[in-house]
Amino acid sequence: MGGAPGAELEELVATRRDLHAHPELGYQEHRTAGIVAERLHALGYAVKAGVGGTGVVGVLAGAGDGGGRAHAGRTLLLRADMDALPIQEANETPYRSTTPGVMHACGHDAHVAIGLAVARRLAASRHQWRGTVKFAFQPAEEGGNGSEAMIRDGVLEAPAVDAAVGLHVMNTLPVGTVAATPGPIMGAVDKFTIRIRGRGGHAAMPHQAADPVLAAAHVVTALQSMVSRGTDPFDHLVVSVTQIRSGDAFNVIPEVAELSGTVRSLGGRSYDEAPARMSAIARGVAEALGCGAEVDYVRQTPATVNDETITALVARVAEEIVGRERVLTDARMLGGEDFSFFLRRVPGCFAWVGSANPVKGYDAPHHSPRFDIDEEAMLLGTELMERIAREYLR
Numbered sequence: 379m380g381g382a383p384g385a386e387l388e389e390l391v392a393t394r395r396d397l398h399a400h401p402e403l404g405y406q407e408h409r410t411a412g413i414v415a416e417r418l419h420a421l422g423y424a425v426k427a428g429v430g431g432t433g434v435v436g437v438l439a440g441a442g443d444g445g446g447r448a449h450a451g452r453t454l455l456l457r458a459d460m461d462a463l464p465i466q467e468a469n470e471t472p473y474r475s476t477t478p479g480v481m482h483a484c485g486h487d488a489h490v491a492i493g494l495a496v497a498r499r500l501a502a503s504r505h506q507w508r509g510t511v512k513f514a515f516q517p518a519e520e521g522g523n524g525s526e527a528m529i530r531d532g533v534l535e536a537p538a539v540d541a542a543v544g545l546h547v548m549n550t551l552p553v554g555t556v557a558a559t560p561g562p563i564m565g566a567v568d569k570f571t572i573r574i575r576g577r578g579g580h581a582a583m584p585h586q587a588a589d590p591v592l593a594a595a596h597v598v599t600a601l602q603s604m605v606s607r608g609t610d611p612f613d614h615l616v617v618s619v620t621q622i623r624s625g626d627a628f629n630v631i632p633e634v635a636e637l638s639g640t641v642r643s644l645g646g647r648s649y650d651e652a653p654a655r656m657s658a659i660a661r662g663v664a665e666a667l668g669c670g671a672e673v674d675y676v677r678q679t680p681a682t683v684n685d686e687t688i689t690a691l692v693a694r695v696a697e698e699i700v701g702r703e704r705v706l707t708d709a710r711m712l713g714g715e716d717f718s719f720f721l722r723r724v725p726g727c728f729a730w731v732g733s734a735n736p737v738k739g740y741d742a743p744h745h746s747p748r749f750d751i752d753e754e755a756m757l758l759g760t761e762l763m764e765r766i767a768r769e770y771l772r
């Protein structure tokens with residue numbers, strides 16, 4: 379145990395601020411992973427580094443069954459992601475990033491600090507629980523699918539994982555609140571590139587050319603019908619074209635125009651149909667304007683879908699700590715989260731821990747160069763995760 383809550387918060391803050399000052403991008407979390415491995419080892423965990431690239435796994439068996447038989451009972455995976463983002467920090471705090479262009483702007487520094495504090499608590503209390511706890515300190519959550527890499531490297535096996543729980547600090551929720559929502563809670567992330575091929579020519583003689591720029595403009599507009607006309611109003615779908623690339627000169631009609639963007643959904647019919655729908659619109663519109671279109675559609679991250687039973691357990695434990703009125707069970711967003719890969723394999727829950735405190739100035743959105751959290755949130759995150767583990771591994 380960290381002793382008094384004050385001492386534990388001090389350690390959480392010290393760990394988080396050290397990581398915050400030394401952020402590392404996905405699959406480059408060498409310093410962070412080193413700290414994690416060293417601390418887990420010192421706490422008595424069996425440690426395996428280099429899992430899924432820079433991931434670290436720490437395993438500990440409870441001794442609550444008296445005999446301390448290894449791997450008796452269930453195995454719970456607790457996940458903390460470790461990576462930072464390619465953002466130049468704009469905060470002026472003493473613990474601001476010392477690495478130019480890299481910043482913990484999503485709160486994964488806090489997740490690592492919480493994970494280590496929970497590991498400490500569970501090691502201290504191992505005679506009071508049975509089964510096995512497996513910590514997955516994960517690389518590359520931000521677009522790198524580090525969870526998938528860890529799964530490929532066997533993190534869900536030996537011992538086989540029965541359930542998985544992960545937390546995210548959340549600046550859209552006030553500190554002192556928790557969200558544990560059953561079912562789909564975060565979006566599937568799809569990526570697309572549409573390549574429109576026309577026929578280049580002189581800008582003053584467009585009738586001799588087939589203009590891919592005009593076709594691209596019509597395709598961007600027509601794609602909006604995927605949501606407004608093609609999706610059940612009670613369903614969820616976002617289509618965002620975020621990049622347009624074409625042309626090298628003001629007086630030349632180019633050969634090619636390229637559009638890229640993302641589609642987000644919570645799964646279901648609109649998710650299933652999105653690639654075919656996009657392809658039909660892009661090809662049809664381009665063809666009508668004398669061009670051709672090819673769509674490259676990539677399913678990057680599946681929707682995050684929480685298991686009913688585990689999520690009920692998480693919500694109940696959260697209510698015990700903060701009271702029923704501070705636990706949300708209907709919060710969702712279409713941002714992506716690669717914890718979804720764990721949830722596709724084993725039942726589990728991805729819960730949010732409120733970290734906003736507008737009075738103290740902590741309410742910048744995630745991925746903003748001014749992102750920072752109310753660090754008190756880490757104490758609640760630690761308490762929540764430890765109690766979930768103790769409850770599941772009783």
Ligand SMILES: [Zn+2]
Nearest residue numbers: 484520744745
């Ligand atoms: Zn993020």
Ligand SMILES: [Zn+2]
Nearest residue numbers: 484486519546
């Ligand atoms: Zn994140």
